[in-house]
Amino acid sequence: MTETLGASRAAIYIPQPRPDLLRTPGLGRLLKWRWGRLVFQLPLLAVAALVLYDGFTGPQLAPANSATVLVWIHYRGLVILGLLLVGNLFCSACPFTLPRTLARRFSLAGRRWPRRLRNKWVSLAGLLVFFWIYESLDLWASPWLTAWLVLAYFVGSFLLEALFAESPFCKYVCPLGAFNFVQSTMSPLQITARSPALCLDCQGKECVRGSAHVPGCGTELYAPMMQSNLDCTLCLDCARACPYDNVALQLRAPLQEATMARWPVRRDLSMLVFALTFMALANAFGMVPPIYAVQDWMASSLGLIAPALQLLLIQGTLTLVLPGLLLLGAAWASNRAAGGSSGATRQAMAARYAPTFIPLGLGFWVAHYGFHLAIGGLTIIPVLQALLQDHGFAVFAGRPAWGMGALLPAEVIFPLQVVAVMLGFCAALYSQARQALRHAPPRPALGQLLPWALLAFLLTLAALQLFNLPMEMRGTFRAT
Amino acid sequence: MRVLTSPTPPRVGPAELTLELLDPAGLGVDHALLQVRGNMTHPGMALVAGIVGEAVKGQYPVTFEWSMAGDWILTVDGQLEDGRRLLRTFELRVEPAP
Numbered sequence: 001m002t003e004t005l006g007a008s009r010a011a012i013y014i015p016q017p018r019p020d021l022l023r024t025p026g027l028g029r030l031l032k033w034r035w036g037r038l039v040f041q042l043p044l045l046a047v048a049a050l051v052l053y054d055g056f057t058g059p060q061l062a063p064a065n066s067a068t069v070l071v072w073i074h075y076r077g078l079v080i081l082g083l084l085l086v087g088n089l090f091c092s093a094c095p096f097t098l099p100r101t102l103a104r105r106f107s108l109a110g111r112r113w114p115r116r117l118r119n120k121w122v123s124l125a126g127l128l129v130f131f132w133i134y135e136s137l138d139l140w141a142s143p144w145l146t147a148w149l150v151l152a153y154f155v156g157s158f159l160l161e162a163l164f165a166e167s168p169f170c171k172y173v174c175p176l177g178a179f180n181f182v183q184s185t186m187s188p189l190q191i192t193a194r195s196p197a198l199c200l201d202c203q204g205k206e207c208v209r210g211s212a213h214v215p216g217c218g219t220e221l222y223a224p225m226m227q228s229n230l231d232c233t234l235c236l237d238c239a240r241a242c243p244y245d246n247v248a249l250q251l252r253a254p255l256q257e258a259t260m261a262r263w264p265v266r267r268d269l270s271m272l273v274f275a276l277t278f279m280a281l282a283n284a285f286g287m288v289p290p291i292y293a294v295q296d297w298m299a300s301s302l303g304l305i306a307p308a309l310q311l312l313l314i315q316g317t318l319t320l321v322l323p324g325l326l327l328l329g330a331a332w333a334s335n336r337a338a339g340g341s342s343g344a345t346r347q348a349m350a351a352r353y354a355p356t357f358i359p360l361g362l363g364f365w366v367a368h369y370g371f372h373l374a375i376g377g378l379t380i381i382p383v384l385q386a387l388l389q390d391h392g393f394a395v396f397a398g399r400p401a402w403g404m405g406a407l408l409p410a411e412v413i414f415p416l417q418v419v420a421v422m423l424g425f426c427a428a429l430y431s432q433a434r435q436a437l438r439h440a441p442p443r444p445a446l447g448q449l450l451p452w453a454l455l456a457f458l459l460t461l462a463a464l465q466l467f468n469l470p471m472e473m474r475g476t477f478r479a480t
Numbered sequence: 481m482r483v484l485t486s487p488t489p490p491r492v493g494p495a496e497l498t499l500e501l502l503d504p505a506g507l508g509v510d511h512a513l514l515q516v517r518g519n520m521t522h523p524g525m526a527l528v529a530g531i532v533g534e535a536v537k538g539q540y541p542v543t544f545e546w547s548m549a550g551d552w553i554l555t556v557d558g559q560l561e562d563g564r565r566l567l568r569t570f571e572l573r574v575e576p577a578p
Contacts, residue, residue, distance in 0.1 A: 061553060062523040073524035141521040141551075289549070289576065376524020402517065405526025470492070470549050470576045 020248040021189060022239055031249070032239050034213060040093035048095045048150055054387060055147025065143035066387060069380050071150070072140045077373025079180065080365050087187040088180045091170070092234035096157040097218075113168035120268040123178035124275060124320075130175040131279060132315045135286045136308040167218035170233055177233070182273050184229040185257040185355065186362050191232055191239075193224035194248045200224075207238035207247060214241040223247050228257050230269075258355050258431035261438055265347055270354040275323045277361030281462055282318035284368045286311075288469040327354060330451040337447035338440060352439070353452045356431035360456055363424020364463050367417035371467075374416070377407035417467045425460040429453055483554060483570050492549050492577040497530060497542040499556060501566075508538020512566065514558035516542050521551040549576040 022028040030036055047070060055067030062068040075090075082089040139145050153174075160169040170177050193199050199222075207223045210216035216238070217223075219231045223238050223246075239247035257263070285291055294314060298304040304313065331349040344352065381404050388397035408416070432452050436445035484498040497516070501509045516530035525548065533541040546552070554570040 061519055062521055063519045063525055063527065065523070068523040072522075138521070140523060372524050376526070379524050379526060382527075402527035403529070405524075 018250045018252060020194070020250050022236075022247070022249045031236055032245075034240060036240070037092065037235055037237070040089075041095055041098055044090075044093045045095035045098055048154075051150050052147050055143040055150070058143060058387065058390075060143055062141045062143060063379060064383060064386065066380065066383050067143040067146045067150075068140060069376070069383050071146050073372050073376045074380060076369040077377070079176075080183070080362075080369045081373075083180060083183040083187055084362065084366060085188070087189040088184040088229065088232060088234040091177055091180050091184075092236070094233070096153045096174075097167075097170070097233075097235075099154055099158045102158070111164050113164050113166060113172060117168075117172060119172070119266070120178065120272040122172050123175060124268070124272050126173060126175040127178055127276070127279060128315060128319055131283060131319065132312055134283075135315065136311045166220060171219040171231055178272065179276065181230050181232070182276050182358060183362055183365065184232065184234075185273075186254050186359055187229055188251055188254050189234075189249055190229055190252050190256075191221075191223055191226055191234070191236075192248050192250050194246050196224040198244055198246050202244070202246075204243065206241040206243055209241075210237070211241045211243065216241055227260065227262065230257075255359065255427055255431055255434075258358055258427070259434040259438075263351055263355050265351040267347060267350075270327065270347075270350045271324065273358055273361075274327050274350075274354040275319055277357045277364065277459065278323040279319045280361045280364035280368065281459065281466060282315055284364070284463075284466050285314075285318065287471050288466060290469070326455060330455055333451035334448050337450055338444045339447065344439070349448075352435050353432060356428050356435060356452065357456065357459075359427035359431060360424045360459060363420045363422070363427070366420040366424075367463065367467055370420065371413055371417060371471075374408040374413050375406050375410065378404040414467065418464065421460060421463045421467065425456060428456045432456070481556065481566070481568050483556075483572075485572070490546055490552075490572055490574045492546050492574060495544045495546055497544050497554075499532070499540040499542060501535070501538045501540065508535070509560065510535040510538060511561040512540075512558050514540055514556055514566070516544065517555050517557070518544065518546070519553050519555070520548060521553060546574045549574050 020028075022031055030039065033039075051067040051070055054065055058065045058067065062072075079090045133139065137145055139149060153176075156173070157169045160173060161167065204211070205222070206214075206216060208216045208220060214237055218235065218237070219233060221231055221238070223242070226232070234249075236247075236249070239245075239249070263269075291314070295307065295310045298310045298313065304310050327350050328346065330353070331346040334349050334353065335344070335346060382400035382402045385397040385400040388394070389400065432449050433445075436449040439445070440448055481502070482500050484500065486496040486498075499514060499516070501512060501514075503509050512535070514532045516532055518528040518530070519525070528545060528547055530542040530544040533543070550573070552572045552574055554572055556566065556568045556570070558566045560566055
């Protein structure tokens, strides 16, 4: 951290002057208020408490329980829309960090997260395990298991915060955080310093170290050097802690990061952002009929009978092995096609183009989770009516309107999915073209670009094919 | 009680279900007030309610519509003529439309 804070003037990022949300009358003041984060966390804490209560004690029929409806329909859908339209709102209002703040008071302060684990491999493994558990235990179909998952998040966050001095849970462990960090690189808002020059003369560096009343950045980001939303939980502690009111939450172009020149050359990061695009497809693949054919083939050809092992193999192949091989292969082909003129290593080439797949993946996630929100967004109303009725509040709740379901007419949902996928594809192509032209003249740039563009095209075709298949709500009976 | 489906196996689209309600001696039980609702196992899918017709010798016809392929839980909730409550669930797998 000392090295970071002692950065030279060259490392300071000077952003274009743009509208600053923290200067918005009223809202800016609320966001920077000492308890501003708590205002947004408390409603989500109440939702988490409801999920725990109803998940453990309510009806164990997923569509009739608020735990499963809120987590798998509303949380996922609203997270992805929030990331697309605003920023990392759900990390900002994350209720899991509330007991974590308590844990900080009892912390065995001083111990740092092990150096060997200070990367994104843990998050990547966490995402793989999360999606595997989701598929193999049919988490979406079990209010009880959904409640356990939420409880595990509270406990995990609390324990890691109690054991370590920083916030390793958010930065290195949390799969949801890893997902949000990566997708937020497409968000239209970013933390910056209003006047980076002022930061150079700042002695206290309160935005990172904290002030007497406000903690500094939990993930140890230094505002004037930030060029990315990666690792930013949007907690705004930096803005609250800065004694010079020099932190801004500025509007920016959503593709700014996918097209920027200096994306870190790190294997873990390249793999995480690339694999998340494949996870979007793998997660959707788990809900459509062809997965049965794959599982049947595994049983007959490989003798792999256990569904959990079948799903582990499918998930591992689709979200780790395949993207790993394709990332390496595309980087190699890109170098070859550029005629060796790129002057970049394979790793540098992968780091350059992997982020251009984030908008593609974001389009897939919007199409998938947006589908669930669109087709089932209103089902929470009868679920809450029934919950109130069961607890003696029938007068307020009325008779549960179980017929309520879709937010949008069914016939417009698939066209909207196609739009989301195609916009992601166009954004990926544009980002790739910008990256290629930044590093080479037009002709070699085209060669360099081709393998990545072809890959994006094939992934887009696969996504369109997947979303065009009838959804199956896969396998809950078959697995049991 | 058991459920018979037409078509068999169940497919997406309109369906005719038959609820067969028998007493321990195997005789049909009529005059029960029954409600039938179908839920998918995935949250976020609207409930589908069936329309239960008049029973003949314990056979209750139900007009129903499977709105999506996948796993369904059919809940039969009702009251027998003597006032006893009846609550049964059935797990069904619905195939995509041909």
